[in-house]
Amino acid sequence: MPDQTRESRSPTTKVAVVVGAAVVVVAAMLLVVLALGVGSGTGSESSDTPVERLEVTIEDGTVTPNARRVEVTEGTRIELTVTSDEEDALHVHGYDEEVEVQPGETATLSFIADRAGRFEIETHHTEQLVYQLIVKP
Ligand SMILES: [Cu+2]
8 A cells, every 4th residue: 555655664764765866966967067067178269279478568668579470370379468667558450459558567468369360469559569460270
């Protein structure tokens, strides 16, 4: 009889069943999270993404480097670091990425060079051509 079966189950058994079910649910959720985590790691931007670090220094009105040619392949992450003793702005033409820097501070700008071509990186206040970024397909 159903009633007898239910009564024969001790409260401890019921708790054990509930806990067991909860453990299964949590384990399933963990698997999903792990699967998603691994999936995103192999996405468009993984740890394999090449990185080109470019430094810019503005000191006493002099911008370094000056029109330096840099070649990267499409998909490279560009990480620009600007150190300046005056207020200025660094502009990546074509990608239209811009970062402002305050006197005595360091500013960074990071973007993926996902379009081939030749792009000028210049300062806007001191108006100097800093880099010529060549992005190869
Ligand atoms: Cu500009």
